[in-house]
Every structure is written in C-alpha cells, then in structure tokens.
Amino acid sequence: MRLKKWLRPALRVRTSQQQQKDRRVILLTVLLAGTLMVAIALFAFTSGNAGHELATLATADVASEGEEANTTARADEQGAAANIQIADQQALKRYSLFYFYEDARSTRYLDYQAAHPELSAEQVVIRVNVDLDTVDYEVVSPASDVSVINTLVSKHYSLPYDYEPADLAYYGELLIKSEAIGPLDQLIADASADGVPLSPTSGYRSAATQETLYNGYVASFGYEAAEVQSAHPGFSEHQTGWAIDFSPTNYLFYDTPQAYWLAENAYKYGFIVRYTEENTDMTLYIHEPWHIRYVGSQVSNYMHDNNIASFEEYWVKYVQHTPPPLG
Ligand SMILES: [Zn+2]
Structure with a gap:
C-alpha cells in the first residue's frame, strides 16, 4: 500500500x-x-x-x-x-533342691518342663539327666563303665559295637554273666516250685545278633513298632550279659502267671523287670514282662523298697550322682 x-x-x-x-x-x-x-x-x-x-x-x-x-x-x-x-x-x-540337679542342664530342664507341664520337678530333672529331651539314638553317651553291674544301657547310652563281656558263662544254651547264673537258677527253681515254669530263651547277644534281630522286627512289624520293641545294635541290654528273656517274648506273655510271678518276686533274686507298664515313658520301650536284668540284690531290694520305678531313676540318683551323706 x-x-x-x-x-x-x-x-x-x-x-x-x-x-x-x-x-x-x-x-x-x-x-x-x-x-x-x-x-x-x-x-x-x-x-x-x-x-x-x-x-x-x-x-x-x-x-x-x-x-x-x-x-x-x-x-x-x-x-x-x-x-x-x-x-x-x-x-x-x-530343681536345684535335688542333689542330682546339674547346673549345665538348667535351660534343658526349663524347656522340658514347658513341653511336659504334667511332670513333677523331680521327674523333669531325672529325665533330662538321662537325655530324654534329645532325639533317640542321636544324642548318645558311652555307657558308663560297662563291666560294672549298674551300668545303664538305653537309647542314649550305648556300648561299643564289638564289646563283649569278659566273664560270660553258659546257662543251658545261653550265655550270661557268670555272677548272675546262681541267682537265675534259684529264681527259676523257686518259680517252678510255685507252679510257674519259666523258660529262658535269650541272654547275652552280640551287636551283630542284635542287628539281625532288629532288622527282623522292622521286616515283620515295621519301623515304628520295631523301635519300641527292639534295640538298635550297640544299644541292647542283652549285650551286657546281665539281661535274660523268657519265652514267649511277645504279647502272649502279658497277664500270664509267669509275668505276675516275675513282677512280684524277681527283686528277691537281684533282678528287676526292666521295662514295666509304669516306666515306658522313661525307658522308651513297651512293657516287656519277659525281660529281666540282673542288678544285684542290694540294688533290686533298694529299688523295690523305695518304689523306684525305673533303672534310669536309680542310675541318676545313685550312679550318675551320689546322694549326700545322711544327717
Ligand atoms: Zn530282652
């Protein structure tokens, strides 16, 4: 523009x-x-x-x-x-009021009591002292001096696999500690006189024999049943030479005159019925009225007179520990 x-x-x-x-x-x-x-x-x-x-x-x-x-x-x-x-x-x-209390186990007593509130303080201490708070066959101590009469053999106290007692002797076809032969013979004779015939069927067993036996139990009854009826090799009282079984070694022995006679009289001869109905929780075996163990008449009478229901309890109180002098 x-x-x-x-x-x-x-x-x-x-x-x-x-x-x-x-x-x-x-x-x-x-x-x-x-x-x-x-x-x-x-x-x-x-x-x-x-x-x-x-x-x-x-x-x-x-x-x-x-x-x-x-x-x-x-x-x-x-x-x-x-x-x-x-x-x-x-x-x-x-717990510490008991002379067999062990300070090193204090936490274990508390834990075991917590898991078993129904048990008395004394029962707790005894059971933990024999390692019942641990897994069977896993926490194991060597049986204390195996040659002595009051050695404890259990699922927590074992014998060397190749251990064989020094002084075994034959009783019929069985091998047992020679010291126990006289008392056993007397026991069988007296029972027979009372009209109660007893037939001993097993005494000393080597760990190898026990192994065969245990495996047989597993094969016949299964693992769990075998566990409460038969010891692992190295864990059987029979290997000490102090134990004897009477036939039949099964439930057929329950409620027989033989079972009652032994329960009532074995202590008089220095024997104890090792696995009773009352002590299965302590021994970890079923009631075996056919199995007796020689402990000597001093111990057997003491256990009888003081209602000590298991050898474990006796062992804790008088072998593992020594009671303080009276007075
Ligand atoms: Zn036996």
Whole structure:
C-alpha cells in the first residue's frame, strides 16, 4: 500500500505512540501475570504446607496412639518376660533342691518342663539327666563303665559295637554273666516250685545278633513298632550279659502267671523287670514282662523298697550322682 506523503509522518508518530502504549500494556500484563503466578504459587505452597502440617499432626496423633499401644505391648511383654523369668527362677530353685540337679542342664530342664507341664520337678530333672529331651539314638553317651553291674544301657547310652563281656558263662544254651547264673537258677527253681515254669530263651547277644534281630522286627512289624520293641545294635541290654528273656517274648506273655510271678518276686533274686507298664515313658520301650536284668540284690531290694520305678531313676540318683551323706 502506498501512503500519501503527508500522512506518513503522522502515521509514524501514531505508530511510535501506539508501540509505546503496546509496550506498557505488555509490561503491565507481564507484571500482573507474574504477580498472579507468585500469588498462586504462594497460596499453593501455604495451603499445601498447611495440608502437610495437618497431615503431620494427624500422623503424629496416630503415631502417638500407636506408640502408646506399642509402649503398652512392650510393657506387657516386659512384664510377661519378667514373670517368665521369675517363674523360671522359681522352677530352677525347685530343681536345684535335688542333689542330682546339674547346673549345665538348667535351660534343658526349663524347656522340658514347658513341653511336659504334667511332670513333677523331680521327674523333669531325672529325665533330662538321662537325655530324654534329645532325639533317640542321636544324642548318645558311652555307657558308663560297662563291666560294672549298674551300668545303664538305653537309647542314649550305648556300648561299643564289638564289646563283649569278659566273664560270660553258659546257662543251658545261653550265655550270661557268670555272677548272675546262681541267682537265675534259684529264681527259676523257686518259680517252678510255685507252679510257674519259666523258660529262658535269650541272654547275652552280640551287636551283630542284635542287628539281625532288629532288622527282623522292622521286616515283620515295621519301623515304628520295631523301635519300641527292639534295640538298635550297640544299644541292647542283652549285650551286657546281665539281661535274660523268657519265652514267649511277645504279647502272649502279658497277664500270664509267669509275668505276675516275675513282677512280684524277681527283686528277691537281684533282678528287676526292666521295662514295666509304669516306666515306658522313661525307658522308651513297651512293657516287656519277659525281660529281666540282673542288678544285684542290694540294688533290686533298694529299688523295690523305695518304689523306684525305673533303672534310669536309680542310675541318676545313685550312679550318675551320689546322694549326700545322711544327717
Ligand atoms: Zn530282652
């Protein structure tokens, strides 16, 4: 477009005025916008902050409630722990009254008692002392001096596999400790005189024989039944030469005149019925009324007169430990 000459200067003036105005408008707008944005940002920040503060307060509230609960729970726990500690100390005090208490087993007594609340303090100490709180055949000690008459052989006290007693002698076809032959012969003679014939069927057995026997039990009755009826090789009392079985060595022997006669009279000859109905928890074998063990008449009479129900108990009280002198 071509402007008329005279118009040009005016236009130029107007234009520059217009431009200045425009610049002012833009500047103002920018300023306003900036202020607005700052205001919005400030508002957002403060309100956000306030929200945050509120949230913090709420959290603090919850936290303090939670803390209170935690504190209460902790106090309860501490109280319970303190109670347990007191109870444990009281229990340990009860256990330690027995002269056969062993300090090294204190935690085990407490654990065993917790698992068997029905047992008395004395029963707990005796059982833990013969390691009944451990897995059968896994925690094993060598039987104490195997040559002596009061050695304990159990699922936790074993004999060397190749152990063979030095002084075995024949009784009929059986081998037993020579010291036990006289008393056994007398016992059988007296029972017979009472009209109760007894036929001994097994005495000393080597670990190899025991192994065959045990495997036979497993094959016939299965593992679990075998475990409570037959010892593992190296864990049988028969290997000591002090044990004798009478026939039949199974449930047919229960409730027979032979079973009753032995239960009533064996102690008079220095023998004990080793696995009774009352002591299965202690011996870990079923009732075996056909199995007697020679311990000598002093021990057998003592056990009888003092109602000591298992050889384990006798062993803990008089072999593993020695009672303090009387008076
Ligand atoms: Zn036997």
